[in-house]
Amino acid sequence: MDTVNDYRTGFVTLAGRTNVGKSTLLNRLVGHKVAAVTPRPQTTRRRIVGIRTDERAQIILIDTPGLHQPRGEMSRRMVETARRCLAEGEALVAVLAANAPLGGEDRALLDNVAALGRPVVAAINKIDLVGRERLMPLIAAVHALIPAAEIVPVSALKDDNIGELARVVAAMLPVGPPLMPGDEYTDQTERMLAEELVREKIFLAMREEIPFSTAARVEEFIDEPERNLTKIHALIIVERESHKGMVIGAAGRQLKAIGTAARLELEDMLGRRVFLELHVKVEKNWTSDPRKLKELGL
Numbered sequence: 001m002d003t004v005n006d007y008r009t010g011f012v013t014l015a016g017r018t019n020v021g022k023s024t025l026l027n028r029l030v031g032h033k034v035a036a037v038t039p040r041p042q043t044t045r046r047r048i049v050g051i052r053t054d055e056r057a058q059i060i061l062i063d064t065p066g067l068h069q070p071r072g073e074m075s076r077r078m079v080e081t082a083r084r085c086l087a088e089g090e091a092l093v094a095v096l097a098a099n100a101p102l103g104g105e106d107r108a109l110l111d112n113v114a115a116l117g118r119p120v121v122a123a124i125n126k127i128d129l130v131g132r133e134r135l136m137p138l139i140a141a142v143h144a145l146i147p148a149a150e151i152v153p154v155s156a157l158k159d160d161n162i163g164e165l166a167r168v169v170a171a172m173l174p175v176g177p178p179l180m181p182g183d184e185y186t187d188q189t190e191r192m193l194a195e196e197l198v199r200e201k202i203f204l205a206m207r208e209e210i211p212f213s214t215a216a217r218v219e220e221f222i223d224e225p226e227r228n229l230t231k232i233h234a235l236i237i238v239e240r241e242s243h244k245g246m247v248i249g250a251a252g253r254q255l256k257a258i259g260t261a262a263r264l265e266l267e268d269m270l271g272r273r274v275f276l277e278l279h280v281k282v283e284k285n286w287t288s289d290p291r292k293l294k295e296l297g298l
């Protein structure tokens with residue numbers, strides 16, 4: 001193959017039901033952590049771009065919030081964001097999970113992407129959780145629903161068949177030179193990455209509805225290169241007074257644990273020491289307030 005004349009570049013949207021592993025797949029394809037990953041549904045709230053550049057193609061991936069039945073203003077906006085992103089992709093990756101039967105959301109998604117008439121890959125993720133006897137009927141069912149789609153079984157978690165997925169996706173993109181510098185891998189600023197990481201640690205630490213009604217906002221991000229240090233002040237925004245107490249925890253232990261987990265990963269990501277200061281602030285019913293949602297980029 002002529003690597004100069006056959007170079008391919010384009011935008012590819014990752015879409016799917018919540019929790020199927022879209023963000024894990026994004027991080028794996030990009031080779032860096034750019035999106036938060038948790039076992040809880042509705043982790044991703046906004047459009048996140050990750051870029052995979054190799055000698056044959058530059059795939060500009062758009063991770064999206066999971067498709068679900070919206071409850072309230074924030075989740076309505078999340079689903080709307082996901083829908084808008086679908087229209088942006090020159091090719092689409094419909095992400096499905098191998099360990100669950102095809103549900104209504106999956107079928108609706110496959111219908112939607114088929115109607116868009118763009119090249120589609122159905123990535124069946126989490127194949128590490130099932131045997132052939134469950135995978136084969138699922139592949140057949142997906143094929144019956146969307147015969148034009150390429151079907152690629154993967155495990156984002158175990159890094160299984162990811163190179164094949166990248167090859168199939170790249171082949172669907174238009175020929176053209178890279179659109180982004182080769183060393184750029186996301187559209188997220190370091191501040192945004194820090195917000196996502198703090199929020200991820202809250203999702204991992206807290207139970208019940210708290211993660212769904214909590215956001216993180218970086219108030220200050222100060223680099224001190226001479227000390228190889230970054231000082232970050234972030235607010236954890238909760239919806240109710242009672243949630244504030246739970247996030248802080250007895251003697252501040254919960255908040256401390258969240259802060260330590262986020263700081264360690266931030267230090268790794270930024271390659272320097274991080275001083276992370278977290279405060280919890282109540283903003284009553286922010287998840288249903290359009291103005292507050294907008295302030296948070298949602």
Ligand SMILES: Nc1nc2c(ncn2[C@@H]2O[C@H](COP(=O)(O)OP(=O)(O)OP(=O)(O)O)[C@@H](O)[C@H]2O)c(=O)[nH]1
Nearest residue numbers: 018019020021022023024039042043044066156157
């Ligand atoms: N066993 C297994 N688990 C996986 C795989 N990929 C993702 N997961 C897990 O599935 C859960 C959800 O992963 P995410 O990447 O956050 O899923 P998502 O589709 O982005 O979810 P939302 O952003 O909430 O819509 C996490 O606990 C992941 O570790 C996989 O290939 N195998």
Ligand SMILES: [Mg+2]
Nearest residue numbers: 022023043044
């Ligand atoms: Mg996600």
